[in-house]
Amino acid sequence: MNVYFCMDYQKDLTMAIEDNLHNIKTELPDSVKLVAVSKTHAPEIIMKAYVAGHKIFGESKAQELLPKYEILPKDIQWHMVGHLQSNKVKFIAPFVALIHSVDSLKLLKVINKEGRKNNRVIPCLLQIHIARESSKFGLSYEECCELLESEAYTNMEHVSIHGLMGMATFTENHQQVREEFRALKNYFDQIKNKYFINQESFSQISMGMSDDYLVGIEEGSTLVRIGSAIFGSR
Numbered sequence: 001m002n003v004y005f006c007m008d009y010q011k012d013l014t015m016a017i018e019d020n021l022h023n024i025k026t027e028l029p030d031s032v033k034l035v036a037v038s039k040t041h042a043p044e045i046i047m048k049a050y051v052a053g054h055k056i057f058g059e060s061k062a063q064e065l066l067p068k069y070e071i072l073p074k075d076i077q078w079h080m081v082g083h084l085q086s087n088k089v090k091f092i093a094p095f096v097a098l099i100h101s102v103d104s105l106k107l108l109k110v111i112n113k114e115g116r117k118n119n120r121v122i123p124c125l126l127q128i129h130i131a132r133e134s135s136k137f138g139l140s141y142e143e144c145c146e147l148l149e150s151e152a153y154t155n156m157e158h159v160s161i162h163g164l165m166g167m168a169t170f171t172e173n174h175q176q177v178r179e180e181f182r183a184l185k186n187y188f189d190q191i192k193n194k195y196f197i198n199q200e201s202f203s204q205i206s207m208g209m210s211d212d213y214l215v216g217i218e219e220g221s222t223l224v225r226i227g228s229a230i231f232g233s234r
């Protein structure tokens with residue numbers, strides 16, 4: 001009895017993940033990529049999404065990301081979406097496809113150093129503080145400009161800034177979320193014009209999670225980071 005229950009559960013879970021992925025992907029315009037946020041979920045669960053054809057996954061802790069990278073298929077693109085401490089960069093520097101959460105010059109310096117050690121250029125997004133809550137990480141627009149104008153940044157050869165990331169306030173109020181996302185898109189346009197006008201690689205706006213990705217897309221997101229709407233609640 002138990003065995004059958006388990007098999008059904010596994011089958012239901014596989015189908016649920018496949019359905020969720022399929023439904024979300026049909027909602028995304030071609031210009032928007034889906035990062036399936038798999039934090040706290042076991043490799044077997046991630047494999048269900050992989051087998052369904054998904055190859056881009058996001059994690060929020062370097063210590064959790066490294067073992068998953070080691071045992072899962074090597075054609076997965078791993079994105080670091082959560083707050084990253086400088087002393088953890090070395091764990092993910094050899095393979096990470098995109099770090100969404102660069103929120104200080106100090107962190108960017110370490111990423112550059114680890115990029116050099118690994119003989120690669122590490123793609124990064126600058127995280128901008130757009131939420132009204134003070135708890136969320138991120139740079140202000142002014143701090144972002146200061147970073148990009150700093151001599152230290154100008155000399156970095158092992159990082160490449162591909163755009164901006166932001167997290168909206170945790171609220172049911174979609175109008176507020178929309179205004180915060182709109183502010184991020186405005187910052188993106190200004191920073192693009194000021195510092196990256198001829199650089200096609202500066203093209204990504206990472207905004208939108210399970211509860212607000214449709215708003216994010218309407219406001220110009222190119223990367224949505226979706227966890228619970230694919231894998232269920234954590």
Ligand SMILES: *Cc1c(COP(=O)(O)O)cnc(C)c1O
Pocket residue numbers: 037039060081082209210211225226227228229
């Ligand atoms: C957990 C997390 C997500 C996904 O959140 P859901 O609400 O489960 O979609 C997205 N971005 C970051 C930075 C996260 O930590």
